[in-house]
Amino acid sequence: MRLTMIGSGYVGLVSGACFADFGHEVTCVDLSEAKIAALQDGQIPIFEPGLETLVSENAEAGRLRFTTDLAAAVADADVVFIAVGTPSRRGDGHADLSYVYAAAADIARAVTGFTVIVTKSTVPVGTGDEVERIMRDVNPDADVVVVSNPEFLREGAAIDDFKRPDRIVIGIEDERAREVMTEVYRPLYLNQAPLMFTGRRTAELTKYAGNAFLALKITFINEMADLCEKTGANVQDVARGIGLDKRIGPKFLNAGPGYGGSCFPKDTLALVKTGQDHDTPLRLVETTVSINDQRKRSMGRKVIAACGGDVRGKAIGILGLTFKPNTDDMRDAPSIAIIQTLRDAGAKVRAFDPEGMAMARGMIDGVEYCQDAYEVAQGAACVVLVTEWNAFRSLDLPRLKASMAVPTFVDLRNVYRAREMEAAGLTYVSIGRPAGVDSDAAAAEAAE
Incomplete structure (x- = not known):
């Protein structure tokens, strides 16, 4: 045809x-x-x-x-x-x-x-x-x-x-x-x-409903991660425990810094507006949008807290800029709000992304762009993993630590295990997991 x-x-x-x-x-x-x-x-x-x-x-x-x-x-x-x-x-x-x-x-x-x-x-x-x-x-x-x-x-x-x-x-x-x-x-x-x-209208609404539901799942597990941090529970085990229920499913239950990209942010907002236009408020979607926007900047504050509450004049390294790996898309990426929060607090930000730096240069001011993760870490008071590119999953941790001014690593994607970080001499902060505790679910998956 x-x-x-x-x-x-x-x-x-x-x-x-x-x-x-x-x-x-x-x-x-x-x-x-x-x-x-x-x-x-x-x-x-x-x-x-x-x-x-x-x-x-x-x-x-x-x-x-x-x-x-x-x-x-x-x-x-x-x-x-x-x-x-x-x-x-x-x-x-x-x-x-x-x-x-x-x-x-x-x-x-x-x-x-x-x-x-x-x-x-x-x-x-x-x-x-x-x-x-x-x-x-x-x-x-x-x-x-x-x-x-x-x-x-x-x-x-x-x-x-x-x-x-x-x-x-x-x-x-x-x-x-x-x-x-x-x-x-x-x-x-x-x-x-x-x-x-x-019907045509059903197909149009199906697209928005699907994206809104996935955004809601992401936001839900992010809120559970916050509760886990306060109560000593482990969000990865919670996610596995509920994800094994076939009615819920395991996908989109990875805690992180919030959703971004070209679809979820604009589609959830457009769906909210459609509901308002038809006098059918979509409260769950409205709340999802609000929570996600707040979460991105809260991740910047989490990094500041990991650095003792003060990052003024300190170098902070950012690993990953795009909203997800395997794309160069920077639209509504969590890294943007995180970096802005850090810069507002007086930090000097250095960053590396395998594909997103060209687009990032036109969207984020005041960032020093580096050639690799180890250049990012040079003299840094903290290194933050924001996007889980494969290139960041098996870093040479002793080499990373040797480059840093202060060996603090904030993992916003829960890529690493606490034990391996501590063995390399790094102070490790992750999402929704007790300090020094690894996920039983992650260990079980690694053994399979």
Whole structure:
């Protein structure tokens, strides 16, 4: 099939490359001439494991093309995906749908013949109705049906998520779209991916509900971690104990510095606004958003406390800047609030991240960026592990200690065991675990 992807950002590029790998003919469109030129030269604007190879192979095979000519790409397409950004709107937190609506109008002017228009962007419930209205107003003769097909891609594992999805949710209001969308995803039948057809508004809300629930799980275990620290309990054992209950499950129960990234912060906020607009306050989601925002800065205060309550003039080393490993995404990363808290307290911050420093330089001022973890530790009063990159999981601890002015290590991801840290002569502070005590659950997993 001939597919056109409007928007060549994270969702559009990953989806387009994967569809091309399935054998479809895919054209990715973007308004940015610089981005399209770079993609045509094989330069990938984001870091996502495996994406560069996937794009290169399918471009060379002629199945994946890049252009700024939206009209030509739409005119030839059987299916057109809208995969543009929906950032939080300044001032009120609503999703900014201006890019979606502009794309809908442009598509309507260019479409020829029967075409399925698919909203891939994350949009509030009811957006598909407005997209359809815009297209009818712009081109009353257009033979189109509008579908919702939200993405459920994890940054750092997006290609595997696309090719081996838990589910594919497709919201339709016109039965003609069912056959077309079934054919689009036919290659996934071999992986037995469940194709779930719903109403369009249901599909739109499913995306937001899923992200909000995962954000709630993260926030819940973070609050349990705080309680564990006050009571002497171990949050990793608590998480394992409740996660073994199949009704709860073990995922998203790792205590840490709070969630960030391109999805959870903006999607939870947009869902809160949707609830308010429909006079249905979503108190759990509202509280989740508030707690998570507070937690990020509280992690900075936790570091200050580990340094005796005063970091003025002291060097503090930060390991990891991105909101999670295997991405260069810095959007709403906990490191931003942590570093700001430390700098407000007078600390000198040094940092290293395997992929995120280029983006971080444009977002965080007053940070000295280093070449590796050991340069970060040089003369530091404390080293803080913020993002659990594999490069930070097996550090040479004696070498790290020898570089530091004060051997204090704050592990905000519970990567290390207290015993190994203490054996290396490091004062170790973790999340939700009693000082000097390792998790029985972690030990059991290591033995398996």
